[in-house]
Amino acid sequence: MKPANRIDRTTGTAPLLQCQGLHVALGGQPVLHGVDLDLASGWTAIVGPNGAGKSTLLRALAGLQPVSQGEVRLGGDPLRLMPAAQRARRLAWLAQGGQTSGELNVRETVQLGRIAQRGLLGALDADDARAVAHAMHETGCTAWASRPLHALSGGERQRVLLARVLATEAPLLLLDEPTTHLDAPHQVALARLFSRLARGTTAQGARRAVVTVLHDLPIALHADRVVVMQAGRVLAEGTPAEASLHRALEQVFDHAVQVRPGPQRAQVSLAIDED
């Protein structure tokens, strides 16, 4: 049976990205110990305590991290064998932290996303201008198009870097801590953007998958699917409404959080008062 034909039980679609038995070591230290994961279209949140291997997994899924065992497949094709330019058209990756250097302004930064489609030498055309304008509109940075990146606040820069990712128009978005530096209104706006992106299609009509590594559990519980990681393994996965997922979350976070079913969504609280 070809694994690509398996149907995801939460969203009912074929997986876009799969990994099987993924082992990754960093500096000789094993970080991922055999991760199996099928990612379908929709919004998936990866959560877990610090050092669980979330970012490493995301880098491996993006093809940026050499794996010592196992394989990542993108739409059935081995990611390892895929030319970098082809990979860039099919997936986009947002780095954690968002450190940048240089003096590019906001629009020039977002335009870098079009390298995925145009390469390093191709001239940008009206299609690229539309994608760039749309990405800037989605993240609300149109108004500062000509401001230099280093003159922005951390949260503003984070939105520009997210626009850079959206401008690639890749169907698979891998975002490492995209809500870092953002205030509450913008976190909410971003969460809405993710679910809207995950329900929509790209300009080319492909179904989108949004994968976010998140520390913020209340936001993560708005995703279509939650993957809980601990110590380099996937401990649990499921929809945010599943009680077993809630128990797994409480367990990996050492019962510092409590997850209870709410009227619409599961509610997360920090167990600060109980001692």
Added chain:
Amino acid sequence: MTPFSTPVPANTPAAPDPQAQARNRLAWALLALVPLFALAGLATGTRGLSLEAFWADLQGEQAGLILGQIRAPRTLGAALVGALLGLGGALAQGLFRNPLADPYLLGSAAGAGLAVVLVLAGAALAGTTLSLATVAWLERVGLVLAAFAGALAGVALTLALAQGAVHTLRLLLAGVVVAVLLGALSDLVTVASPDALRGKQAFMLGSTSFLGWQAVALLAAGSALLTVLALRSARALDALTLGEDSAASLGVALPRMRLLLVVLLAGATALAVAHAGLVAFVGLVAPHLVRRHAPGAHAWLLGASAAMGAALLLAADVVSRAVIAPQELPVGVVTAVIGGVYLFVLLRRRGLG
């Protein structure tokens, strides 16, 4: 539609972009300054920078020789060497994402220095049997070739030590190691052959005084080729400002691109160093000035840094010939003083914090 969007009236005129305006201003300034400094270079002779003397020279019997064979190639050559250093500096700062990177990193300076010392020591050994003129000519051509080959060999050694251009930090460290080792070797040679020491000193100081038409032709062809190739890598350098992983995620084949950038950097530096020695600070200060006063994407930075380097070295060349005319200072001393003062002022203005 999205909670992010703040409504912008549809008919708002596009806001003026202060950075684009700054770039425009600097482009015009450089377009005016480079020919102006070149003219000053033509007008500067044994009586210093004097229009009166220039007028007399133009009408003199030897106008063709003095202006056509000596001052014109020297001035043009200084502009081209400055442009190569400015381009190399902008490439190095983009590649290493560090505003303090200069084109002499990666062992090119040390490699060129060692090669020059070796040729000088060899010529000193053989020189006793040759006529003075032959030695001078042989030395001249030999030195240019040796410095060029030495600079490239220095970078090749750095690449070999770093096992290719896969890791930026390893590349930088290997450059430091090569600089120390080759520097020690050339010190050793000068200890054994004191004759080489004086020639080495002239080389280390940098000089524009030996540039002839042949050198200008070579420099012009080289800088044209390197500039075109560098501009084609500008978007990769822009992508690198996001970090190496983000650039790779955009489909930039990083190891190959880094190797291309190192080769361009080595080519620009070797060509400049071979013809004018180790002219100090131009490669550091030219891109710095551009990025400080008119920042922009790398397509602009590379081109403007080259023009800025040309303007700087032209100006320094005029100063070096005019200050104590009819004597002249090595141009590298002038650039070092100007560059040092510039960095000092920058440091004071920004504070040490």
